[in-house]
Amino acid sequence: MGVITGIREKLHFVLYALVAAFIALIVFEWGMNFNGFSGGGALAGKVNGKPIEYRHYERVYESLVDNFRSQALQAELTDAVERELRQRAWDIVVNQIILEEQLEKYNIRVSDEEVVAAVESDNPPMVIVQNFFDQETGSIDREKLEKARMAPENKEIWIRIEDIIRGELVEKKLQQTLNRMVRVSDAELEAVVDRELGSFSASFIPVPYSMAGNDTLFTVTDKEVEDYYNENREMFRQEPTRALDYAVFSAVPSSRDSMSVKNELESLAVNFAEADDDSAFVNLQSDRSDAFDKRYSRADFSVEAGDYVFDESRLEAGGIIGPVADRNAYRLIKVKDVSNGEPVARASHILIPFEEGDATGEAAARETAAVILQDIRAGKRFADLAEQYSQDEGSSSQGGDLGWFARNTMVPEFDEAVFGATTGSLIGPVETRYGLHIISVTGRDTKTITCSEIVRNIRPSDATLENARRKAAEFQIEAEENGFDRAAETLGIDQHTTGYVTKTDMIPEIGYNNTITRFAFTSSKGAVSDVIQTDSGFLVMQVSGNNDSGYRKLDEELQGVIRSELLTRKKGEALDQKLSALLEEKNGNLDAVAGALDGVSVVTAENIRFNEQEIPGYGRDIRLMEAIIGMEPGSVSKPVAISDGRALILLHKKTYEKNDLESRKNMLRAMLEQVKEERFVQDYFAAERRAATIEDLRGF
Incomplete structure (x- = not known):
């Protein structure tokens, strides 16, 4: 159920995010008073002419800040976090008004009788379940509930609870109203059945864009760029x-600032060595108050600092090492114990990336990797080749050096390759989600130290x-x-x-x-x-x-993007014409078509399953798979777009798993209905928000 499951995971919380969360917050903050936010104060903004009072916006923001601090006690309220929380608060108050309009539009109301009926039902609202569910009996403790309802001291609280229940019922009614607009057609179900249960056998000819000819053969004019921009303007909609x-x-920090920090730590070395309570000393003197009784390997230091700390002449229990400069700080280390631990490794790599599903790009990457390996074996320096070829910006300027790292630091394939090799090994190409890696293992070590340390960050004076x-x-x-x-x-x-x-x-x-x-x-x-x-x-x-137009300007960067898209489109059209003519000339025979083209061949694949996201013996190309599963057995396609060009396809057969086929179809229909309902709510509210006239008067 890969496709459905994937969609469901993405949409699982959509309804709560767009509807229930708004209602819940509004209920807790303001009750069920759906009359906008205007009370005569300064305005944070307007939605379709309805005012949002600034103090209400600030209350939502402060609530989010309080929640952030309660959930992340040690986290700092940085500019980035503050901006995210303010945007979230703004979204809440804007969406609340949009929600209010939908309740009015569909005349959704909840009576007092409905609230009482919900409380007394076998499936009561969540607030009742959370507070009155009896774990021993597995049901609501009705006696406890009734006492709580009747107690005079609970009168005000119970009014609040009823408001929360009213909000939950309103959300449920709105969901049911929107759900009635959703239908699953037979064609939609058939498409999902093909993806989930189908197995396909096909032959195809992949033809890359490069076979259309050199870029210089295709002219993209400024007018074509401008016309594309105007015709597809909604693609470029954006905020001001x-x-x-x-x-x-x-x-x-100047060299004097750095030296000042070093001198400060040097002055502490004797007292640190003699201190009986490392914890108290570190807490008082270090910028990292928890830096005591720590176990470190070389992976916990920069390469240079690690070489200094783990030098045999300095590694002695009870000794003081440093101060040593390490990553914009100085570290003064009091060694408690030296031992062997889990291995760490040092490696350099050359990354040759390719897009997932791009078979042509992957083939080109493997050719490049083969050339690099040949150069290394011929005596060329790994570091020079890393600077020339590697697309890892973080390490290429360092000759590919990744420094020291522990197990499970890198992606699994890379990690397994490095820790399965010995120092001096040349490995690769190793494939990960980033592309292909050629790896040189340059060091291994098992030494660890248990220590306390005083760390002082090097700051500008x-x-x-x-x-x-x-x-x-x-x-x-x-x-x-x-x-x-x-x-x-x-x-x-x-x-x-x-x-x-x-x-x-x-x-x-x-x-x-x-x-x-x-x-x-x-x-x-x-x-x-x-x-x-x-x-x-x-x-x-x-x-x-x-x-402030609401659309991205047609600047030089966007012109380049559009020009590239139009160039690709023109190459695709040239391939369409060429392949269509050959297909007609060869009477639909793929072998004959392939024979008339240089450098291409017919690929035949069995047991192609969309859920597996890969064509056996060929690789990943989602667009090609989409085309295959949309065909009827025995048919030959017109040229279809694939990840890097065009393809002609002959579908040999399409089969389904026969076990409980009808029951599985019915299950898929039910799941598809639920997914469509959730997606419909998401799309519906997104469209309502896009159509709304929203004025942001917050001033930032």
């Missing part, structure tokens, strides 16, 4: 965006920060007086750009920053910001572009 130019004034702030302020004044570009040129400052971003986007190279977002969306084009402090220094920004 802003573009920013900015100058960076880094506050990177006040003097370093003030120096960067002063430079930023000078630039800001110059930019205000003479323009941003002129200031950058005069002071020799590099300019950067964010490109167009929405309120909720992460800003490239910067991350989430609420101060920047507020400036960008409350300032006019050309406005220059005050000096903005970030974790890495200071910024001065200028709004260089704005777009």
Whole structure:
């Protein structure tokens, strides 16, 4: 049941996310008062003309913050988290009004009698089950429930409970109303049966786009790009965006700042060695208060720091190692014990990626891997080839070096290959979900230390920060007086750009920053910001572009995307014409068609099952599989689109598992109805929200 199960997993909480969660929160926060959020205060926004009072929006946001803090006690409320919670609060208050409109549209009401009937039913509302279910009897404790209802001191609480029940019943009625609009057709069921129960035998000729000819044979004009953009404009719908130019004034710790931290730790070394209570000493002196009685291997250090710490001349129980620089910090280590533990490994790799399901791309990747292996065996340096070929940006500049790592750190296939080899081994290509890896195992070690440590992060000093702030302020004044570009040129400052971003986007190279977002969306084009402090220094920004049209602009980047799409489309059309002509000329004989084309052949596969997502003996190509299962036995297809080109297909036969076929079809129909109902609710509310006139007046 792979397809259905996959869809169900994705949609499992849709209804609660879009309906029930709104009702539950509204009930708890405001009761069942579906009259908008207006009470005469400042407004956070409007939905279809109905006001959202700012204080109500803030109450929702504060509730989400409280929940976040209760669920993640040690987590920091960063700009990214705050932005996510504010967006979630905004979605809740907007969707509540949209929900209210649907209740009015379908005249959905719940009477007091219905609430009482629900409480007394054999299947009572969730709030009753949670509070009055008797584990011993397996049923509701009616006596306890009745006492709770009748107790005078519970009067106000019970009114609240009835409101919660009313909300649950409203949600149920709305769900039932929407569900009545959903039907499963015979054609839909047949398609799902083919995917779930069908087995196919087919022959096909895959023809890559490259066989259409060189890119230079196909012209894509500016007008074609513009026409595609206009005809498919809804594809490029987006929230309002802003573009920013900015100058960076880094506050990177100076060598003096680094040396100051090192000196501080050196001054603590003697007292640390003599301390009887490492826990208290670490808690008082370290930036990591839990860094005592820890067990470390080389994998817990950078390569350079690991080499220093695990040098045989320093590894001695009771000894002090360091301070040693490691990943923007200094570490002073008090060794308690040295022993052998689980092995760790060091390796370098070269990654050649390919898209999942792209058989042509995979073949090309394997050819590249073969060339690289040949070069290594011929004596070329692995590091040089990693810099030349590897698509792992994190390690290619380091010659492919991944440093030291423990078991189960890497994806399983990579992990198994490395820990199953010896130092000096050359392995590969190893296939993972990232692509193909050629791996050089450069080290193995089993030594571990049990220790406590004082860790001090290397931070910029006040003097370093003030120096960067002063430079930023000078630039800001110059930019205000003479323009941003002129200031950058005069002071020799590099300019950067964010490109167009929405309120909720992460800003490239910067991350989430609420101060920047507020400036960008409350300032006019050309406005220059005050000096903005970030974790890495200071910024001065200028709004260089704005777009409130609701659609992405046809900028240079988007033109390139569309041009590539049109080029692929033209190549596909050329292949369509070529293959259609050959198919007619050869009377539908695939072998004859393949014989007329250079470099292609007929592939025959048995027992093709959509659930297995792979064609036996060929590989993954979902578009090709979709085409195969949509055919009738004995038919030859017209050219069909596949992941990297076109294909002609002959379907030999289609069979089904015969055991309980009809009962399984009925089960699939029921599951499909449920999936469609859930998807319909999702799509319905998404469409209602898109159609709504939403004014965001929050000012950020």
